[in-house]
Amino acid sequence: MATVLEGVGRRTISELDYVGSLNIQLWATLRAMGNALPVVGNRHRWKATVQQMLQIGVEALPMVSLMAICTGFILAMQGASELRRFGALHYVIDLVAVGFTRELGPLLTAIAVSGRSGSAFAAEIGTMKVTEELDSLRVMALEPIEFVLAPKYLAALVTVPCLSVISNVCGIFAGGLFMFFSTRLAPLLYLRYVLTSIELHDVIMGLIKSVVFATIIAHVGCLEGFRVLGGPDSVGRSTTSAVVKSTFLVIVADAIFTAIFYFTVKS
Amino acid sequence: MPIISVRDLVVEYDGRRVLDGLSLDIQQGETMVLLGGSGSGKSTLLRHIIGLERPKSGSVSVKGTDITRCSQSEMKTVRHSIGVAFQSAALFNSLTVEDNVALPLREHTRLAPPIVDLMVWMYLAAVGLADFGKLLPQELSGGMKKRAAVARALALGPEILVLDEPSAGLDPIVAAELDDLIVLLKEVFKMTVIVVTHEMPSAFRIADRIAMLYKGAFRAVGTKEEIKASKDPRVRQFLDRIPGEGAKTQFLEEHFEKYLQSPEAN
Numbered sequence: 001m002a003t004v005l006e007g008v009g010r011r012t013i014s015e016l017d018y019v020g021s022l023n024i025q026l027w028a029t030l031r032a033m034g035n036a037l038p039v040v041g042n043r044h045r046w047k048a049t050v051q052q053m054l055q056i057g058v059e060a061l062p063m064v065s066l067m068a069i070c071t072g073f074i075l076a077m078q079g080a081s082e083l084r085r086f087g088a089l090h091y092v093i094d095l096v097a098v099g100f101t102r103e104l105g106p107l108l109t110a111i112a113v114s115g116r117s118g119s120a121f122a123a124e125i126g127t128m129k130v131t132e133e134l135d136s137l138r139v140m141a142l143e144p145i146e147f148v149l150a151p152k153y154l155a156a157l158v159t160v161p162c163l164s165v166i167s168n169v170c171g172i173f174a175g176g177l178f179m180f181f182s183t184r185l186a187p188l189l190y191l192r193y194v195l196t197s198i199e200l201h202d203v204i205m206g207l208i209k210s211v212v213f214a215t216i217i218a219h220v221g222c223l224e225g226f227r228v229l230g231g232p233d234s235v236g237r238s239t240t241s242a243v244v245k246s247t248f249l250v251i252v253a254d255a256i257f258t259a260i261f262y263f264t265v266k267s
Numbered sequence: 268m269p270i271i272s273v274r275d276l277v278v279e280y281d282g283r284r285v286l287d288g289l290s291l292d293i294q295q296g297e298t299m300v301l302l303g304g305s306g307s308g309k310s311t312l313l314r315h316i317i318g319l320e321r322p323k324s325g326s327v328s329v330k331g332t333d334i335t336r337c338s339q340s341e342m343k344t345v346r347h348s349i350g351v352a353f354q355s356a357a358l359f360n361s362l363t364v365e366d367n368v369a370l371p372l373r374e375h376t377r378l379a380p381p382i383v384d385l386m387v388w389m390y391l392a393a394v395g396l397a398d399f400g401k402l403l404p405q406e407l408s409g410g411m412k413k414r415a416a417v418a419r420a421l422a423l424g425p426e427i428l429v430l431d432e433p434s435a436g437l438d439p440i441v442a443a444e445l446d447d448l449i450v451l452l453k454e455v456f457k458m459t460v461i462v463v464t465h466e467m468p469s470a471f472r473i474a475d476r477i478a479m480l481y482k483g484a485f486r487a488v489g490t491k492e493e494i495k496a497s498k499d500p501r502v503r504q505f506l507d508r509i510p511g512e513g514a515k516t517q518f519l520e521e522h523f524e525k526y527l528q529s530p531e532a533n
Contacts, residue, residue, distance in 0.1 A: 044373060136357035139317050140371045141346040 022219055025145070025226075029153050029219070032146035036154045048151040056117045056152075057159030061166065064112050068167040071104055072096060072174025080182065089183060093190065094197040096175030101202045102261075105168035107254055110213035113160055114246040118221035121152055122242035125225025126235035134226075144226075153218040160214035161207050168206065205261050212257065213250050220246040268331070270295040270427065270459050271316060276325035278311055278483075285311050287483040288325070295426075298453055298460040300470045302494075303480035304505065309463045310354075310431060312480070316461065317351055317429055318342055329427070347375065350420030354432040356412040358404035364391070364415045365400035371422045390418040393455075394448060410441035414448070421456065428452070430462045434469045446472040467506065471495075479505065 036045040079095040125148060128134050134144045172194055179185040224242040228234045269292035278286040286308045293299045301309040314320045315327055318334040326333045329345050337345070358367045368387045372378060378386070391397045394414040404412060413433055420428055430449065434442035446469050453460050453473075464470055470477055471491050478488045481501045487494055494502065504511065526532055 042374075131360075132353045132355050132357040133359055135314075135319055136351070136353060136359075138319060139346055139349065139351040140374070141343045142374055 036150040052155030068170035069174040072171035076175045076178035097194040100171035106164040106209040109163045110250045118217045118246045121221030122224040126228035156214040156218040161210040164210040272328040297475040300474035307480040308483040350425035351429045352416035352420045356416040
């Protein structure tokens with residue numbers, strides 16, 4: 001019994017330590033973010049931020065778009081197969097439009113970015129730790145949080161919401177294609193129905209979620225990299241851990257935010 | 268006044284004492300070699316001297332600033348006066364050799380890009396890598412990487428140059444060339460040099476003084492001649508390459524004999 005309690009206690013302390021480390025890292029990054037901004041910040045840091053934006057955003061664009069188009073089709077087809085029975089096929093438009101803007105667009109994007117970039121952050125920083133590059137930065141009076149993490153975080157904050165919007169557009173486009181081929185609904189009419197079913201708060205809700213997801217992905221990925229101890233095997237473990245933990249936390253955060261919006265915002 | 272002063276330094280990892288109350292003064296302009304076997308604590312001492320870790324107790328003063336208790340801004344000032352070349356060279360793999368050397372200059376000075384380029388070329392030429400600036404670190408040999416790391420450490424014109432195992436993993440000729448380079452750089456740039464090594468020829472080639480570490484404590488600190496003449500059994504063991512208990516030669520011999528007599532071997 002004592003061993004079980006010890007195990008639970010140790011695990012709880014370890015998880016609290018992880019959450020504490022994430023918080024400390026987040027505040028330290030927010031303090032250092034000014035240097036990653038254009039014009040007012042350090043131009044080398046801004047250059048690094050733009051490079052990160054290309055890696056996190058532009059390079060992920062084909063994958064995110066394709067995922068959104070496939071999911072849009074799936075959602076429309078699954079919705080249609082049920083709604084057709086009640087003669088409510090036109091509700092497929094609401095289902096796809098609202099479902100993507102509020103939920104699927106940001107979530108699919110976060111999962112894709114977590115798999116692509118969250119793991120890359122952990123691997124890059126973990127390797128830098130193993131090869132003493134992080135120590136090398138510190139002895140050159142350059143803080144790794146400012147030098148490595150701040151550009152990644154700023155880039156994620158900008159690109160993840162942008163990717164989410166593109167994901168929304170692709171998903172809704174896929175819904176439009178389905179409606180055109182299944183009911184011969186004119187594209188312009190579909191667009192008009194979409195615009196009437198989406199409200200501004202749906203879009204804002206999705207964007208708020210994307211910012212939170214970007215924060216989770218960037219910080220979990222980087223923290224896993226900073227926590228690497230030992231050799232290359234540890235880098236591999238941290239990379240896996242970064243994807244698993246960030247995906248899990250993204251889904252938990254999504255559930256929390258959806259609940260908050262459900263109970264506070266009147267549709 | 269010493270440029271670096273270590274006082275009663277105690278370092279523990281998970282309750283295991285790694286450095287046991289070390290005290291050492293390093294004078295301005297001297298080359299101090301920290302000598303010792305694997306696990307003796309020399310790299311740990313070095314990491315505390317450059318402020319990468321905080322000790323359990325004791326102090327490390329660099330140019331009069333206690334870096335174990337100073338503020339971040341004071342630490343930043345101290346770090347500008349220290350150049351470090353790590354054992355693994357620790358060059359940034361995504362940057363060319365030139366950009367690695369230019370990094371501290373671009374970050375900490377307001378020099379115009381052509382001046383930075385000129386200084387980078389100068390430092391690379393000083394370590395014999397003037398023609399290799401455009402290469403990536405992974406395209407260099409082990410010795411060239413270490414030279415590039417020394418060039419980067421020199422970039423801000425530090426008063427103190429710290430080298431962690433500069434000749435580890437290098438063949439004797441390249442190691443000797445690197446020793447000569449360290450001696451030359453010290454004469455040209457008038458720096459204080461701290462070198463961690465376990466290579467005896469290298470230590471005696473470059474050192475003004477040697478501090479010999481054994482199990483987290485100094486066994487001897489003195490000039491090359493004093494160390495060579497030392498009667499301390501641990502120092503003699505290290506100098507005369509006498510195997511320690513760790514090798515367990517007799518145990519291995521018995522084990523092999525037993526194995527050879529066993530039916531499995533026949």
